[in-house]
Amino acid sequence: MADAGLYERIKAYEGRSAVTGGEGRDPVNSPMIRHWCEALGHPVPADGSAPATMLQVWTMAGLPGHGDRSGPYDELLGALDAAGFTAVVATDCEQEYLRPLRPGDRIAFDAVIESVSPPKATKLGTGYFITTRMDLRCAAEPVGTHRFRILKYAPVQRKAPAKRPCPVVNRDNAGFWDGVSRRELLIQRCTQCATPRFPWLPGCDRCGGQEWDTVRASGSGTVYSYVVMHHPPFPAFDPPYAVVLVELAEGVRMVANVTGVPCDKVCIGMPVELEFADIDSELTLPVFRAKEEV
Structure with missing residues:
Protein backbone atom coordinates (compact mmCIF):
# COMPACT_ATOMS: atom_id res chain seq x y z
CA MET A 1 0.00 0.00 0.00
CA ALA A 2 1.28 3.46 -0.89
CA ASP A 3 2.36 5.79 1.92
CA ALA A 4 0.15 8.92 2.12
CA GLY A 5 3.06 10.82 3.66
CA LEU A 6 5.27 9.87 0.74
CA TYR A 7 2.79 11.32 -1.74
CA GLU A 8 2.73 14.62 0.10
CA ARG A 9 6.53 14.76 0.02
CA ILE A 10 6.90 13.99 -3.66
CA LYS A 11 3.98 16.18 -4.73
CA ALA A 12 5.92 19.11 -3.31
CA TYR A 13 8.31 18.71 -6.25
CA GLU A 14 5.64 19.88 -8.69
CA GLY A 15 6.75 23.11 -10.35
CA ARG A 16 10.41 22.59 -9.54
CA SER A 17 13.08 22.45 -12.17
CA ALA A 18 13.98 19.22 -13.94
CA VAL A 19 16.52 20.90 -16.27
CA THR A 20 17.81 24.47 -16.21
CA GLY A 21 19.80 25.96 -19.04
CA GLY A 22 20.08 22.76 -21.03
CA GLU A 23 21.82 22.88 -24.39
CA GLY A 24 21.72 20.42 -27.27
CA ARG A 25 25.02 18.60 -27.72
CA ASP A 26 24.96 19.20 -31.47
CA PRO A 27 23.34 21.79 -33.68
CA VAL A 28 20.55 20.63 -35.95
CA ASN A 29 22.45 18.98 -38.81
CA SER A 30 21.79 17.27 -42.13
CA PRO A 31 23.62 13.96 -41.46
CA MET A 32 21.57 13.31 -38.33
CA ILE A 33 18.37 14.22 -40.16
CA ARG A 34 19.25 11.80 -42.97
CA HIS A 35 20.18 8.96 -40.60
CA TRP A 36 16.97 9.42 -38.60
CA CYS A 37 14.86 9.44 -41.77
CA GLU A 38 16.58 6.33 -43.12
CA ALA A 39 16.10 4.46 -39.84
CA LEU A 40 12.38 5.27 -39.71
CA GLY A 41 11.67 5.04 -43.43
CA HIS A 42 10.69 8.71 -43.40
CA PRO A 43 11.35 10.81 -46.51
CA VAL A 44 13.95 13.51 -46.01
CA PRO A 45 12.12 16.86 -46.22
CA ALA A 46 12.76 18.58 -49.54
CA ASP A 47 13.64 21.87 -47.83
CA GLY A 48 16.29 20.18 -45.63
CA SER A 49 14.50 20.92 -42.35
CA ALA A 50 14.27 18.36 -39.57
CA PRO A 51 11.06 16.31 -39.37
CA ALA A 52 8.99 17.77 -36.54
CA THR A 53 8.99 14.49 -34.60
CA MET A 54 12.78 14.69 -34.27
CA LEU A 55 12.19 17.38 -31.62
CA GLN A 56 13.52 15.28 -28.73
CA VAL A 57 16.61 14.21 -30.69
CA TRP A 58 18.26 17.59 -30.24
CA THR A 59 17.94 17.46 -26.44
CA MET A 60 19.25 13.94 -25.77
CA ALA A 61 22.14 13.85 -23.30
CA GLY A 62 23.86 10.82 -24.86
CA LEU A 63 25.53 7.86 -23.19
CA PRO A 64 28.03 9.55 -20.81
CA GLY A 65 25.40 10.58 -18.25
CA HIS A 66 22.25 12.48 -17.47
CA GLY A 67 23.39 15.75 -18.98
CA ASP A 68 21.70 18.77 -17.45
CA ARG A 69 19.21 16.96 -15.20
CA SER A 70 18.57 18.99 -12.06
CA GLY A 71 19.04 18.19 -8.39
CA PRO A 72 15.28 18.32 -7.58
CA TYR A 73 14.49 15.73 -10.24
CA ASP A 74 17.18 13.38 -8.94
CA GLU A 75 15.88 13.94 -5.41
CA LEU A 76 12.35 13.03 -6.49
CA LEU A 77 13.46 9.79 -8.13
CA GLY A 78 15.72 9.02 -5.18
CA ALA A 79 12.85 9.41 -2.72
CA LEU A 80 10.77 6.95 -4.73
CA ASP A 81 13.65 4.49 -5.00
CA ALA A 82 14.15 4.61 -1.25
CA ALA A 83 10.47 3.88 -0.70
CA GLY A 84 10.63 0.76 -2.87
CA PHE A 85 9.36 2.24 -6.15
CA THR A 86 12.49 1.16 -7.96
CA ALA A 87 11.17 0.28 -11.41
CA VAL A 88 10.48 2.75 -14.17
CA VAL A 89 8.70 2.64 -17.51
CA ALA A 90 8.01 5.41 -20.00
CA THR A 91 4.28 5.66 -20.66
CA ASP A 92 3.67 8.44 -23.19
CA CYS A 93 4.80 11.77 -24.56
CA GLU A 94 3.16 14.82 -26.11
CA GLN A 95 4.84 17.32 -28.40
CA GLU A 96 3.93 20.71 -29.78
CA TYR A 97 5.81 22.14 -32.77
CA LEU A 98 6.04 25.92 -33.12
CA ARG A 99 8.32 26.17 -36.13
CA PRO A 100 10.52 23.89 -38.29
CA LEU A 101 14.09 23.29 -37.16
CA ARG A 102 16.77 23.80 -39.78
CA PRO A 103 20.44 22.84 -40.02
CA GLY A 104 22.55 25.18 -37.93
CA ASP A 105 19.87 25.86 -35.29
CA ARG A 106 21.21 25.43 -31.77
CA ILE A 107 18.63 24.22 -29.28
CA ALA A 108 18.43 25.32 -25.65
CA PHE A 109 15.81 24.11 -23.22
CA ASP A 110 14.47 24.16 -19.70
CA ALA A 111 12.27 21.51 -18.10
CA VAL A 112 9.95 21.49 -15.11
CA ILE A 113 8.37 18.73 -13.04
CA GLU A 114 4.84 19.47 -14.15
CA SER A 115 2.86 16.91 -12.16
CA VAL A 116 3.14 13.95 -9.80
CA SER A 117 0.06 11.73 -9.68
CA PRO A 118 -1.46 10.09 -6.61
CA PRO A 119 -0.53 6.43 -6.29
CA LYS A 120 -2.04 4.33 -9.09
CA ALA A 121 -2.46 0.57 -9.17
CA THR A 122 -1.36 -0.90 -12.52
CA LYS A 123 -0.68 -4.40 -13.77
CA LEU A 124 3.02 -3.68 -13.41
CA GLY A 125 2.57 -2.61 -9.79
CA THR A 126 1.51 0.41 -7.76
CA GLY A 127 3.36 3.59 -8.60
CA TYR A 128 3.35 7.30 -9.38
CA PHE A 129 3.11 8.95 -12.79
CA ILE A 130 5.63 11.79 -13.15
CA THR A 131 5.24 14.27 -15.99
CA THR A 132 7.96 16.68 -17.05
CA ARG A 133 7.49 19.51 -19.52
CA MET A 134 10.41 20.66 -21.62
CA ASP A 135 10.31 24.03 -23.38
CA LEU A 136 12.69 24.29 -26.32
CA ARG A 137 14.01 27.46 -27.91
CA CYS A 138 16.44 28.62 -30.55
CA ALA A 139 18.10 31.77 -29.28
CA ALA A 140 15.13 33.46 -27.57
CA GLU A 141 12.51 32.05 -29.94
CA PRO A 142 10.28 29.20 -28.67
CA VAL A 143 10.36 26.27 -31.11
CA GLY A 144 8.48 23.49 -29.32
CA THR A 145 7.24 21.81 -26.16
CA HIS A 146 7.81 18.22 -25.11
CA ARG A 147 5.93 16.48 -22.29
CA PHE A 148 7.28 13.14 -21.13
CA ARG A 149 5.59 10.86 -18.60
CA ILE A 150 7.04 7.94 -16.67
CA LEU A 151 5.66 5.53 -14.11
CA LYS A 152 7.87 4.88 -11.07
CA TYR A 153 6.48 1.74 -9.50
CA ALA A 154 7.05 -1.13 -7.11
CA PRO A 155 7.05 -4.26 -9.29
CA VAL A 156 4.36 -6.84 -8.59
CA GLN A 157 5.92 -10.09 -7.44
CA ARG A 158 4.44 -12.70 -9.74
CA LYS A 159 4.98 -16.39 -9.91
CA ALA A 160 5.98 -17.36 -13.40
CA PRO A 161 3.40 -19.51 -15.15
CA ALA A 162 4.13 -23.20 -14.90
CA LYS A 163 2.41 -24.12 -18.16
CA ARG A 164 4.75 -25.84 -20.58
CA PRO A 165 5.25 -24.03 -23.89
CA CYS A 166 3.32 -25.50 -26.81
CA PRO A 167 5.08 -26.45 -30.06
CA VAL A 168 4.67 -24.29 -33.12
CA VAL A 169 2.42 -26.12 -35.58
CA ASN A 170 2.66 -25.13 -39.25
CA ARG A 171 1.69 -26.59 -42.60
CA ASP A 172 4.93 -28.60 -42.83
CA ASN A 173 4.56 -30.41 -39.49
CA ALA A 174 0.79 -30.42 -38.90
CA GLY A 175 0.53 -34.07 -39.96
CA PHE A 176 3.06 -35.08 -37.32
CA TRP A 177 1.10 -33.37 -34.55
CA ASP A 178 -2.16 -34.81 -35.84
CA GLY A 179 -0.55 -38.23 -35.41
CA VAL A 180 0.58 -37.39 -31.88
CA SER A 181 -2.99 -36.45 -30.99
CA ARG A 182 -3.93 -40.02 -32.01
CA ARG A 183 -0.94 -41.33 -30.02
CA GLU A 184 0.96 -42.28 -33.16
CA LEU A 185 4.54 -41.31 -34.01
CA LEU A 186 4.57 -40.70 -37.76
CA ILE A 187 7.76 -40.55 -39.82
CA GLN A 188 7.84 -39.13 -43.32
CA ARG A 189 9.04 -41.39 -46.15
CA CYS A 190 10.01 -40.17 -49.62
CA THR A 191 7.93 -41.97 -52.27
CA GLN A 192 10.74 -41.58 -54.84
CA CYS A 193 13.71 -43.03 -52.95
CA ALA A 194 11.99 -44.47 -49.84
CA THR A 195 14.28 -42.51 -47.50
CA LEU A 201 10.35 -31.36 -44.05
CA PRO A 202 8.65 -30.27 -47.29
CA GLY A 203 11.17 -32.17 -49.45
CA CYS A 204 13.59 -35.10 -49.39
CA ASP A 205 17.18 -34.35 -48.34
CA ARG A 206 18.53 -37.23 -50.43
CA CYS A 207 16.82 -36.93 -53.81
CA GLY A 208 14.87 -33.68 -53.57
CA GLY A 209 11.54 -35.41 -54.12
CA GLN A 210 8.46 -33.48 -53.08
CA GLU A 211 6.10 -36.44 -52.65
CA TRP A 212 5.95 -38.47 -49.47
CA ASP A 213 3.86 -40.78 -47.32
CA THR A 214 4.14 -41.71 -43.64
CA VAL A 215 5.28 -44.69 -41.63
CA ARG A 216 4.06 -45.34 -38.10
CA ALA A 217 7.12 -45.82 -35.90
CA SER A 218 7.31 -48.98 -33.83
CA GLY A 219 8.51 -46.93 -30.87
CA SER A 220 11.71 -48.89 -30.22
CA GLY A 221 15.00 -47.04 -30.10
CA THR A 222 18.26 -46.37 -28.31
CA VAL A 223 19.82 -43.27 -26.83
CA TYR A 224 22.24 -41.91 -29.45
CA SER A 225 23.25 -38.88 -27.36
CA TYR A 226 21.95 -36.86 -24.42
CA VAL A 227 22.44 -33.78 -22.27
CA VAL A 228 21.47 -33.14 -18.64
CA MET A 229 19.95 -29.70 -18.20
CA HIS A 230 20.81 -27.81 -14.99
CA HIS A 231 20.61 -24.17 -16.10
CA PRO A 232 18.84 -21.95 -16.93
CA PRO A 233 15.78 -22.96 -14.90
CA PHE A 234 12.37 -22.65 -16.55
CA PRO A 235 9.13 -22.58 -14.52
CA ALA A 236 7.56 -25.47 -16.46
CA PHE A 237 10.57 -27.74 -15.97
CA ASP A 238 12.23 -29.17 -12.88
CA PRO A 239 16.01 -29.37 -13.35
CA PRO A 240 18.08 -31.40 -13.50
CA TYR A 241 16.50 -33.43 -16.30
CA ALA A 242 17.80 -35.33 -19.30
CA VAL A 243 17.08 -34.50 -22.94
CA VAL A 244 17.90 -37.38 -25.25
CA LEU A 245 18.53 -37.85 -28.95
CA VAL A 246 16.90 -41.18 -29.72
CA GLU A 247 17.80 -43.29 -32.74
CA LEU A 248 14.62 -45.07 -33.77
CA ALA A 249 14.48 -48.53 -35.29
CA GLU A 250 13.32 -46.91 -38.53
CA GLY A 251 16.68 -45.14 -38.89
CA VAL A 252 15.82 -41.54 -37.94
CA ARG A 253 16.66 -39.63 -34.78
CA MET A 254 14.48 -37.35 -32.66
CA VAL A 255 14.92 -35.20 -29.57
CA ALA A 256 12.67 -35.93 -26.60
CA ASN A 257 12.49 -36.25 -22.86
CA VAL A 258 13.28 -39.55 -21.18
CA THR A 259 11.32 -41.05 -18.28
CA GLY A 260 11.64 -43.98 -15.94
CA VAL A 261 15.28 -43.41 -15.07
CA PRO A 262 17.17 -40.78 -13.01
CA CYS A 263 18.91 -38.25 -15.22
CA ASP A 264 22.33 -39.33 -13.94
CA LYS A 265 21.67 -42.91 -15.06
CA VAL A 266 20.97 -42.07 -18.70
CA CYS A 267 23.67 -43.42 -20.99
CA ILE A 268 24.45 -43.75 -24.67
CA GLY A 269 23.11 -46.99 -26.11
CA MET A 270 20.37 -47.33 -23.47
CA PRO A 271 17.26 -48.98 -24.98
CA VAL A 272 14.07 -46.93 -24.79
CA GLU A 273 10.44 -47.32 -25.75
CA LEU A 274 8.00 -44.70 -26.99
CA GLU A 275 5.13 -43.52 -24.83
CA PHE A 276 2.91 -40.44 -24.86
CA ALA A 277 2.76 -37.96 -21.99
CA ASP A 278 -0.33 -35.82 -21.46
CA ILE A 279 1.28 -32.58 -20.28
CA ASP A 280 -2.06 -30.80 -19.84
CA SER A 281 -5.50 -30.75 -21.43
CA GLU A 282 -4.08 -29.11 -24.57
CA LEU A 283 -0.68 -30.74 -24.98
CA THR A 284 0.43 -34.34 -25.55
CA LEU A 285 4.09 -35.09 -26.29
CA PRO A 286 6.00 -38.16 -27.42
CA VAL A 287 8.58 -39.16 -24.79
CA PHE A 288 10.75 -42.24 -24.28
CA ARG A 289 10.80 -44.54 -21.28
CA ALA A 290 13.91 -46.46 -20.38
CA LYS A 291 13.33 -50.19 -20.85
CA GLU A 292 13.57 -52.18 -17.67
CA GLU A 293 16.45 -54.56 -17.50
CA VAL A 294 15.38 -58.15 -18.14
Missing part, protein backbone atom coordinates in the same frame (compact mmCIF):
# COMPACT_ATOMS: atom_id res chain seq x y z
CA PRO A 196 12.70 -41.86 -44.09
CA ARG A 197 13.12 -38.41 -42.62
CA PHE A 198 12.58 -36.65 -39.32
CA PRO A 199 11.84 -33.93 -38.38
CA TRP A 200 9.20 -33.36 -41.01
Whole structure:
Protein backbone atom coordinates (compact mmCIF):
# COMPACT_ATOMS: atom_id res chain seq x y z
CA MET A 1 0.00 0.00 0.00
CA ALA A 2 1.28 3.46 -0.89
CA ASP A 3 2.36 5.79 1.92
CA ALA A 4 0.15 8.92 2.12
CA GLY A 5 3.06 10.82 3.66
CA LEU A 6 5.27 9.87 0.74
CA TYR A 7 2.79 11.32 -1.74
CA GLU A 8 2.73 14.62 0.10
CA ARG A 9 6.53 14.76 0.02
CA ILE A 10 6.90 13.99 -3.66
CA LYS A 11 3.98 16.18 -4.73
CA ALA A 12 5.92 19.11 -3.31
CA TYR A 13 8.31 18.71 -6.25
CA GLU A 14 5.64 19.88 -8.69
CA GLY A 15 6.75 23.11 -10.35
CA ARG A 16 10.41 22.59 -9.54
CA SER A 17 13.08 22.45 -12.17
CA ALA A 18 13.98 19.22 -13.94
CA VAL A 19 16.52 20.90 -16.27
CA THR A 20 17.81 24.47 -16.21
CA GLY A 21 19.80 25.96 -19.04
CA GLY A 22 20.08 22.76 -21.03
CA GLU A 23 21.82 22.88 -24.39
CA GLY A 24 21.72 20.42 -27.27
CA ARG A 25 25.02 18.60 -27.72
CA ASP A 26 24.96 19.20 -31.47
CA PRO A 27 23.34 21.79 -33.68
CA VAL A 28 20.55 20.63 -35.95
CA ASN A 29 22.45 18.98 -38.81
CA SER A 30 21.79 17.27 -42.13
CA PRO A 31 23.62 13.96 -41.46
CA MET A 32 21.57 13.31 -38.33
CA ILE A 33 18.37 14.22 -40.16
CA ARG A 34 19.25 11.80 -42.97
CA HIS A 35 20.18 8.96 -40.60
CA TRP A 36 16.97 9.42 -38.60
CA CYS A 37 14.86 9.44 -41.77
CA GLU A 38 16.58 6.33 -43.12
CA ALA A 39 16.10 4.46 -39.84
CA LEU A 40 12.38 5.27 -39.71
CA GLY A 41 11.67 5.04 -43.43
CA HIS A 42 10.69 8.71 -43.40
CA PRO A 43 11.35 10.81 -46.51
CA VAL A 44 13.95 13.51 -46.01
CA PRO A 45 12.12 16.86 -46.22
CA ALA A 46 12.76 18.58 -49.54
CA ASP A 47 13.64 21.87 -47.83
CA GLY A 48 16.29 20.18 -45.63
CA SER A 49 14.50 20.92 -42.35
CA ALA A 50 14.27 18.36 -39.57
CA PRO A 51 11.06 16.31 -39.37
CA ALA A 52 8.99 17.77 -36.54
CA THR A 53 8.99 14.49 -34.60
CA MET A 54 12.78 14.69 -34.27
CA LEU A 55 12.19 17.38 -31.62
CA GLN A 56 13.52 15.28 -28.73
CA VAL A 57 16.61 14.21 -30.69
CA TRP A 58 18.26 17.59 -30.24
CA THR A 59 17.94 17.46 -26.44
CA MET A 60 19.25 13.94 -25.77
CA ALA A 61 22.14 13.85 -23.30
CA GLY A 62 23.86 10.82 -24.86
CA LEU A 63 25.53 7.86 -23.19
CA PRO A 64 28.03 9.55 -20.81
CA GLY A 65 25.40 10.58 -18.25
CA HIS A 66 22.25 12.48 -17.47
CA GLY A 67 23.39 15.75 -18.98
CA ASP A 68 21.70 18.77 -17.45
CA ARG A 69 19.21 16.96 -15.20
CA SER A 70 18.57 18.99 -12.06
CA GLY A 71 19.04 18.19 -8.39
CA PRO A 72 15.28 18.32 -7.58
CA TYR A 73 14.49 15.73 -10.24
CA ASP A 74 17.18 13.38 -8.94
CA GLU A 75 15.88 13.94 -5.41
CA LEU A 76 12.35 13.03 -6.49
CA LEU A 77 13.46 9.79 -8.13
CA GLY A 78 15.72 9.02 -5.18
CA ALA A 79 12.85 9.41 -2.72
CA LEU A 80 10.77 6.95 -4.73
CA ASP A 81 13.65 4.49 -5.00
CA ALA A 82 14.15 4.61 -1.25
CA ALA A 83 10.47 3.88 -0.70
CA GLY A 84 10.63 0.76 -2.87
CA PHE A 85 9.36 2.24 -6.15
CA THR A 86 12.49 1.16 -7.96
CA ALA A 87 11.17 0.28 -11.41
CA VAL A 88 10.48 2.75 -14.17
CA VAL A 89 8.70 2.64 -17.51
CA ALA A 90 8.01 5.41 -20.00
CA THR A 91 4.28 5.66 -20.66
CA ASP A 92 3.67 8.44 -23.19
CA CYS A 93 4.80 11.77 -24.56
CA GLU A 94 3.16 14.82 -26.11
CA GLN A 95 4.84 17.32 -28.40
CA GLU A 96 3.93 20.71 -29.78
CA TYR A 97 5.81 22.14 -32.77
CA LEU A 98 6.04 25.92 -33.12
CA ARG A 99 8.32 26.17 -36.13
CA PRO A 100 10.52 23.89 -38.29
CA LEU A 101 14.09 23.29 -37.16
CA ARG A 102 16.77 23.80 -39.78
CA PRO A 103 20.44 22.84 -40.02
CA GLY A 104 22.55 25.18 -37.93
CA ASP A 105 19.87 25.86 -35.29
CA ARG A 106 21.21 25.43 -31.77
CA ILE A 107 18.63 24.22 -29.28
CA ALA A 108 18.43 25.32 -25.65
CA PHE A 109 15.81 24.11 -23.22
CA ASP A 110 14.47 24.16 -19.70
CA ALA A 111 12.27 21.51 -18.10
CA VAL A 112 9.95 21.49 -15.11
CA ILE A 113 8.37 18.73 -13.04
CA GLU A 114 4.84 19.47 -14.15
CA SER A 115 2.86 16.91 -12.16
CA VAL A 116 3.14 13.95 -9.80
CA SER A 117 0.06 11.73 -9.68
CA PRO A 118 -1.46 10.09 -6.61
CA PRO A 119 -0.53 6.43 -6.29
CA LYS A 120 -2.04 4.33 -9.09
CA ALA A 121 -2.46 0.57 -9.17
CA THR A 122 -1.36 -0.90 -12.52
CA LYS A 123 -0.68 -4.40 -13.77
CA LEU A 124 3.02 -3.68 -13.41
CA GLY A 125 2.57 -2.61 -9.79
CA THR A 126 1.51 0.41 -7.76
CA GLY A 127 3.36 3.59 -8.60
CA TYR A 128 3.35 7.30 -9.38
CA PHE A 129 3.11 8.95 -12.79
CA ILE A 130 5.63 11.79 -13.15
CA THR A 131 5.24 14.27 -15.99
CA THR A 132 7.96 16.68 -17.05
CA ARG A 133 7.49 19.51 -19.52
CA MET A 134 10.41 20.66 -21.62
CA ASP A 135 10.31 24.03 -23.38
CA LEU A 136 12.69 24.29 -26.32
CA ARG A 137 14.01 27.46 -27.91
CA CYS A 138 16.44 28.62 -30.55
CA ALA A 139 18.10 31.77 -29.28
CA ALA A 140 15.13 33.46 -27.57
CA GLU A 141 12.51 32.05 -29.94
CA PRO A 142 10.28 29.20 -28.67
CA VAL A 143 10.36 26.27 -31.11
CA GLY A 144 8.48 23.49 -29.32
CA THR A 145 7.24 21.81 -26.16
CA HIS A 146 7.81 18.22 -25.11
CA ARG A 147 5.93 16.48 -22.29
CA PHE A 148 7.28 13.14 -21.13
CA ARG A 149 5.59 10.86 -18.60
CA ILE A 150 7.04 7.94 -16.67
CA LEU A 151 5.66 5.53 -14.11
CA LYS A 152 7.87 4.88 -11.07
CA TYR A 153 6.48 1.74 -9.50
CA ALA A 154 7.05 -1.13 -7.11
CA PRO A 155 7.05 -4.26 -9.29
CA VAL A 156 4.36 -6.84 -8.59
CA GLN A 157 5.92 -10.09 -7.44
CA ARG A 158 4.44 -12.70 -9.74
CA LYS A 159 4.98 -16.39 -9.91
CA ALA A 160 5.98 -17.36 -13.40
CA PRO A 161 3.40 -19.51 -15.15
CA ALA A 162 4.13 -23.20 -14.90
CA LYS A 163 2.41 -24.12 -18.16
CA ARG A 164 4.75 -25.84 -20.58
CA PRO A 165 5.25 -24.03 -23.89
CA CYS A 166 3.32 -25.50 -26.81
CA PRO A 167 5.08 -26.45 -30.06
CA VAL A 168 4.67 -24.29 -33.12
CA VAL A 169 2.42 -26.12 -35.58
CA ASN A 170 2.66 -25.13 -39.25
CA ARG A 171 1.69 -26.59 -42.60
CA ASP A 172 4.93 -28.60 -42.83
CA ASN A 173 4.56 -30.41 -39.49
CA ALA A 174 0.79 -30.42 -38.90
CA GLY A 175 0.53 -34.07 -39.96
CA PHE A 176 3.06 -35.08 -37.32
CA TRP A 177 1.10 -33.37 -34.55
CA ASP A 178 -2.16 -34.81 -35.84
CA GLY A 179 -0.55 -38.23 -35.41
CA VAL A 180 0.58 -37.39 -31.88
CA SER A 181 -2.99 -36.45 -30.99
CA ARG A 182 -3.93 -40.02 -32.01
CA ARG A 183 -0.94 -41.33 -30.02
CA GLU A 184 0.96 -42.28 -33.16
CA LEU A 185 4.54 -41.31 -34.01
CA LEU A 186 4.57 -40.70 -37.76
CA ILE A 187 7.76 -40.55 -39.82
CA GLN A 188 7.84 -39.13 -43.32
CA ARG A 189 9.04 -41.39 -46.15
CA CYS A 190 10.01 -40.17 -49.62
CA THR A 191 7.93 -41.97 -52.27
CA GLN A 192 10.74 -41.58 -54.84
CA CYS A 193 13.71 -43.03 -52.95
CA ALA A 194 11.99 -44.47 -49.84
CA THR A 195 14.28 -42.51 -47.50
CA PRO A 196 12.70 -41.86 -44.09
CA ARG A 197 13.12 -38.41 -42.62
CA PHE A 198 12.58 -36.65 -39.32
CA PRO A 199 11.84 -33.93 -38.38
CA TRP A 200 9.20 -33.36 -41.01
CA LEU A 201 10.35 -31.36 -44.05
CA PRO A 202 8.65 -30.27 -47.29
CA GLY A 203 11.17 -32.17 -49.45
CA CYS A 204 13.59 -35.10 -49.39
CA ASP A 205 17.18 -34.35 -48.34
CA ARG A 206 18.53 -37.23 -50.43
CA CYS A 207 16.82 -36.93 -53.81
CA GLY A 208 14.87 -33.68 -53.57
CA GLY A 209 11.54 -35.41 -54.12
CA GLN A 210 8.46 -33.48 -53.08
CA GLU A 211 6.10 -36.44 -52.65
CA TRP A 212 5.95 -38.47 -49.47
CA ASP A 213 3.86 -40.78 -47.32
CA THR A 214 4.14 -41.71 -43.64
CA VAL A 215 5.28 -44.69 -41.63
CA ARG A 216 4.06 -45.34 -38.10
CA ALA A 217 7.12 -45.82 -35.90
CA SER A 218 7.31 -48.98 -33.83
CA GLY A 219 8.51 -46.93 -30.87
CA SER A 220 11.71 -48.89 -30.22
CA GLY A 221 15.00 -47.04 -30.10
CA THR A 222 18.26 -46.37 -28.31
CA VAL A 223 19.82 -43.27 -26.83
CA TYR A 224 22.24 -41.91 -29.45
CA SER A 225 23.25 -38.88 -27.36
CA TYR A 226 21.95 -36.86 -24.42
CA VAL A 227 22.44 -33.78 -22.27
CA VAL A 228 21.47 -33.14 -18.64
CA MET A 229 19.95 -29.70 -18.20
CA HIS A 230 20.81 -27.81 -14.99
CA HIS A 231 20.61 -24.17 -16.10
CA PRO A 232 18.84 -21.95 -16.93
CA PRO A 233 15.78 -22.96 -14.90
CA PHE A 234 12.37 -22.65 -16.55
CA PRO A 235 9.13 -22.58 -14.52
CA ALA A 236 7.56 -25.47 -16.46
CA PHE A 237 10.57 -27.74 -15.97
CA ASP A 238 12.23 -29.17 -12.88
CA PRO A 239 16.01 -29.37 -13.35
CA PRO A 240 18.08 -31.40 -13.50
CA TYR A 241 16.50 -33.43 -16.30
CA ALA A 242 17.80 -35.33 -19.30
CA VAL A 243 17.08 -34.50 -22.94
CA VAL A 244 17.90 -37.38 -25.25
CA LEU A 245 18.53 -37.85 -28.95
CA VAL A 246 16.90 -41.18 -29.72
CA GLU A 247 17.80 -43.29 -32.74
CA LEU A 248 14.62 -45.07 -33.77
CA ALA A 249 14.48 -48.53 -35.29
CA GLU A 250 13.32 -46.91 -38.53
CA GLY A 251 16.68 -45.14 -38.89
CA VAL A 252 15.82 -41.54 -37.94
CA ARG A 253 16.66 -39.63 -34.78
CA MET A 254 14.48 -37.35 -32.66
CA VAL A 255 14.92 -35.20 -29.57
CA ALA A 256 12.67 -35.93 -26.60
CA ASN A 257 12.49 -36.25 -22.86
CA VAL A 258 13.28 -39.55 -21.18
CA THR A 259 11.32 -41.05 -18.28
CA GLY A 260 11.64 -43.98 -15.94
CA VAL A 261 15.28 -43.41 -15.07
CA PRO A 262 17.17 -40.78 -13.01
CA CYS A 263 18.91 -38.25 -15.22
CA ASP A 264 22.33 -39.33 -13.94
CA LYS A 265 21.67 -42.91 -15.06
CA VAL A 266 20.97 -42.07 -18.70
CA CYS A 267 23.67 -43.42 -20.99
CA ILE A 268 24.45 -43.75 -24.67
CA GLY A 269 23.11 -46.99 -26.11
CA MET A 270 20.37 -47.33 -23.47
CA PRO A 271 17.26 -48.98 -24.98
CA VAL A 272 14.07 -46.93 -24.79
CA GLU A 273 10.44 -47.32 -25.75
CA LEU A 274 8.00 -44.70 -26.99
CA GLU A 275 5.13 -43.52 -24.83
CA PHE A 276 2.91 -40.44 -24.86
CA ALA A 277 2.76 -37.96 -21.99
CA ASP A 278 -0.33 -35.82 -21.46
CA ILE A 279 1.28 -32.58 -20.28
CA ASP A 280 -2.06 -30.80 -19.84
CA SER A 281 -5.50 -30.75 -21.43
CA GLU A 282 -4.08 -29.11 -24.57
CA LEU A 283 -0.68 -30.74 -24.98
CA THR A 284 0.43 -34.34 -25.55
CA LEU A 285 4.09 -35.09 -26.29
CA PRO A 286 6.00 -38.16 -27.42
CA VAL A 287 8.58 -39.16 -24.79
CA PHE A 288 10.75 -42.24 -24.28
CA ARG A 289 10.80 -44.54 -21.28
CA ALA A 290 13.91 -46.46 -20.38
CA LYS A 291 13.33 -50.19 -20.85
CA GLU A 292 13.57 -52.18 -17.67
CA GLU A 293 16.45 -54.56 -17.50
CA VAL A 294 15.38 -58.15 -18.14
